[in-house]
Amino acid sequence: xxxxxxxxxxxxxxxxxxxxxxxxxxxxxxxxxxxxxxxxxxxxxxxxxxxxxxxxxxxxxxxxxxxxxxxxxxxxxxxxxxxxxxxxxxxxxxxxxxxxxxxxxxxxxxxxxxxxxxxxxxxxxxxxxxxxxxxxxxxxxxxxxxxxxxxxxxxxxxxxxxxxxxxxxxxxxxxxxxxxxxxxxxxxxxxxxxxxxxxxxxxxxxxxxxxxxxxxxxxxxxxxxxxxxxxxxxxxxxxxxxxxxxxxxxxxxxxxxxxxxxxxxxxxxxxxxxxxxxxxxxxxxxxxxxxxxxxxxxxxxxxxxxxxxxxxxxxxxxxxxxxxxxxx
Amino acid sequence: xxxxxxxxxxxxxxxxxxxxxxxxxxxxxxxxxxxxxxxxxxxxxxxxxxxxxxxxxxxxxxxxxxxxxxxxxxxxxxxxxxxxxxxxxxxxxxxxxxxxxxxxxxxxxxxxxxxxxxxxxxxxxxxxxxxxxxxxxxxxxxxxxxxxxxxxxxxxxxxxxxxxxxxxxxxxxxxxxxxxxxxxxxxxxxxxxxxxxxxxxxxxxxxxxxxxxxxxxxxxxxxxxxxxxxxxxxxxxxxxxxxxxxxxxxxxxxxxxxxxxxxxxxxxxxxxxxxxxxxxxxxxxxxxxxxxxxxxxxxxxxxxxxxxxxxxxxxxxxxxxxxxxxxx
DNA sequence: GTGAAAGCGCTAACAG
DNA sequence: CTGTTAGCGCTTTCAC
Numbered sequence: 001x002x003x004x005x006x007x008x009x010x011x012x013x014x015x016x017x018x019x020x021x022x023x024x025x026x027x028x029x030x031x032x033x034x035x036x037x038x039x040x041x042x043x044x045x046x047x048x049x050x051x052x053x054x055x056x057x058x059x060x061x062x063x064x065x066x067x068x069x070x071x072x073x074x075x076x077x078x079x080x081x082x083x084x085x086x087x088x089x090x091x092x093x094x095x096x097x098x099x100x101x102x103x104x105x106x107x108x109x110x111x112x113x114x115x116x117x118x119x120x121x122x123x124x125x126x127x128x129x130x131x132x133x134x135x136x137x138x139x140x141x142x143x144x145x146x147x148x149x150x151x152x153x154x155x156x157x158x159x160x161x162x163x164x165x166x167x168x169x170x171x172x173x174x175x176x177x178x179x180x181x182x183x184x185x186x187x188x189x190x191x192x193x194x195x196x197x198x199x200x201x202x203x204x205x206x207x208x209x210x211x212x213x214x215x216x217x218x219x220x221x222x223x224x225x226x227x228x229x230x231x232x233x234x235x236x237x238x239x240x241x242x243x244x245x246x247x248x249x250x251x252x253x254x255x256x257x258x259x260x261x262x263x264x265x266x267x268x269x270x271x272x273x274x275x276x277x278x279x280x281x282x283x284x285x286x287x288x289x290x291x292x293x294x295x296x297x298x299x300x301x302x303x304x305x306x307x308x309x310x311x312x313x314x315x316x317x318x319x320x321x322x323x324x325x326x327x328x
Numbered sequence: 329x330x331x332x333x334x335x336x337x338x339x340x341x342x343x344x345x346x347x348x349x350x351x352x353x354x355x356x357x358x359x360x361x362x363x364x365x366x367x368x369x370x371x372x373x374x375x376x377x378x379x380x381x382x383x384x385x386x387x388x389x390x391x392x393x394x395x396x397x398x399x400x401x402x403x404x405x406x407x408x409x410x411x412x413x414x415x416x417x418x419x420x421x422x423x424x425x426x427x428x429x430x431x432x433x434x435x436x437x438x439x440x441x442x443x444x445x446x447x448x449x450x451x452x453x454x455x456x457x458x459x460x461x462x463x464x465x466x467x468x469x470x471x472x473x474x475x476x477x478x479x480x481x482x483x484x485x486x487x488x489x490x491x492x493x494x495x496x497x498x499x500x501x502x503x504x505x506x507x508x509x510x511x512x513x514x515x516x517x518x519x520x521x522x523x524x525x526x527x528x529x530x531x532x533x534x535x536x537x538x539x540x541x542x543x544x545x546x547x548x549x550x551x552x553x554x555x556x557x558x559x560x561x562x563x564x565x566x567x568x569x570x571x572x573x574x575x576x577x578x579x580x581x582x583x584x585x586x587x588x589x590x591x592x593x594x595x596x597x598x599x600x601x602x603x604x605x606x607x608x609x610x611x612x613x614x615x616x617x618x619x620x621x622x623x624x625x626x627x628x629x630x631x632x633x634x635x636x637x638x639x640x641x642x643x644x645x646x647x648x649x650x651x652x653x654x655x656x
Numbered sequence: 657g658t659g660a661a662a663g664c665g666c667t668a669a670c671a672g
Numbered sequence: 673c674t675g676t677t678a679g680c681g682c683t684t685t686c687a688c
């Protein structure tokens with residue numbers, strides 16, 4: 001049933017029906033009686049406007065594009081859930097895509113989202129997307145970048161305090177009495193990873209200790225990754241480990257479990273994981289407040305949508321040190 | 329830039345441009361020279377058609393609605409990732425929503441997806457959605473139900489062999505020499521849970537053992553759930569435990585870790601979880617082949633989209649018994 | 657107070 | 673071979 005048919009049925013014009021349906025009866029100076037008659041009929045047949053036609057006419061789709069690295073992982077999955085929940089409150093829907101850190105794919109995704117006329121985009125960009133994202137910014141489409149900043153770009157950003165949280169984590173290891181701390185991270189130019197690395201270096205230096213860093217290629221997974229970690233542990237003699245992200249720590253736990261020759265290390269990692277509460281020992285970490293991040297993302301995006309000239313936000317939400325058994 | 333402007337610029341008509349752009353130059357009997365001239369221009373200005381307008385005109389949105397319980401969890405997250413990847417190959421996009429098992433919310437979500445004119449829906453229904461889903465089926469919109477079947481409905485379904493996999497799991501515990509097996513499950517009418525329960529009961533009976541079942545309310549989480557498990561363990565004297573799903577097992581592991589008075593149980597659970605490989609002991613499970621499930625969902629949905637009269641599929645993908653240390 | 661009409665950008669039948 | 677035309681369903685301005 002379309003607005004046209006309703007109009008025909010009621011012997012009024014399309015525009016009258018449209019105005020009433022959209023609560024603009026007053027402004028359209030429709031008589032109360034007519035408005036009620038229309039509303040009653042509309043309700044009785046359970047009419048639903050065609051969102052597509054509406055979007056085409058208004059230029060607003062009430063859909064937000066969400067581009068993450070991997071919707072199935074323990075960081076982006078929950079983030080996506082919260083984002084969806086907050087957006088729903090404002091009657092927005094979510095079109096999502098995972099880039100799997102593939103720059104080409106990420107750009108294709110961005111293009112198709114623009115085709116679909118989303119009202120805004122939330123993204124954790126991959127490396128090498130500067131140019132595309134700059135173009136996106138130039139279109140003035142409301143945009144929020146999160147998790148991984150692209151330093152050269154001026155836009156809204158929400159993320160955690162990677163550098164200082166990293167410092168706090170490593171400093172805490174020293175305070176626990178560990179003398180020599182190895183770091184395992186991803187061999188990536190992603191800013192948040194570089195910041196975490198920088199934090200580690202500074203604290204190690206200021207404690208007059210020596211750096212021991214293992215950088216693992218991003219796409220090296222499974223056994224090859226474990227093998228790298230295994231030999232890193234064998235060839236060095238630190239007494240504690242710091243991981244730049246949770247899945248590296250999980251890999252290391254698997255290595256430690258499989259190869260009993262390794263000693264016990266003090267351990268702390270960036271990002272929490274359900275495993276860390278159950279492992280023996282339980283694992284200390286710097287936890288990002290995921291729900292808060294999601295909330296700020298939505299608030300910032302809606303702010304931009306409602307006022308295109310709003311100055312960009314740059315919101316840093318501190319991570320929290322969760323102390324468990326691995327740092328005792 | 330719109331098709332109209334291109335037409336004006338090139339002094340041809342809109343329809344000519346439209347045909348060429350959609351690769352229908354031949355069928356529209358456009359001269360090769362003209363087609364090339366149009367394509368060259370279109371490429372040079374990087375023209376992108378407005379997907380909204382196209383959808384309105386064709387009635388196809390190339391968007392699929394995905395409705396799950398929780399996009400952030402360890403089952404639906406990865407499923408969503410794979411579904412998206414397969415769908416992308418066919419140039420479809422995904423509009424997703426999490427129901428959090430709330431029937432009202434689930435129905436609202438369904439409604440708004442229909443408004444957006446999705447070309448098909450993939451859903452794991454909540455309880456109490458029979459009526460709504462039946463209406464959906466009546467609309468003939470391509471639909472695939474997965475994970476949780478609604479027995480009264482005739483439509484496409486993809487899921488695992490809950491009943492027989494459950495039997496295999498429990499039987500395996502008996503074969504390992506355990507005599508008395510407790511089951512911890514969700515107090516839910518969801519078919520897959522009932523099937524798993526039924527599998528347990530039958531095997532326990534056929535082994536002349538006794539049933540010991542703890543049914544936990546779905547929305548009881550955190551400490552209250554753990555408390556229930558704790559007292560269940562204290563009040564009974566089985567030597568092995570069977571869990572109907574992974575997060576219940578995770579809760580139990582936390583209880584066992586916290587309360588050292590409990591003995592060691594043989595354990596097996598439905599659904600794998602990254603934790604199970606790392607726990608001490610590692611946990612045996614029945615693993616659902618997530619990628620295969622996602623693939624079949626997409627294949628089935630696309631089949632239905634391409635041929636509305638295709639008979640419904642009902643595909644059961646067997647789960648796999650993963651034997652680890654907890655059953656030794 | 658109400659309705660006619662133009663327009664959002666595209667498709668597709670049909671006429672030349 | 674190519675262009676005209678009439679929609680898709682809705683919004684919104686402006687004239688009556």
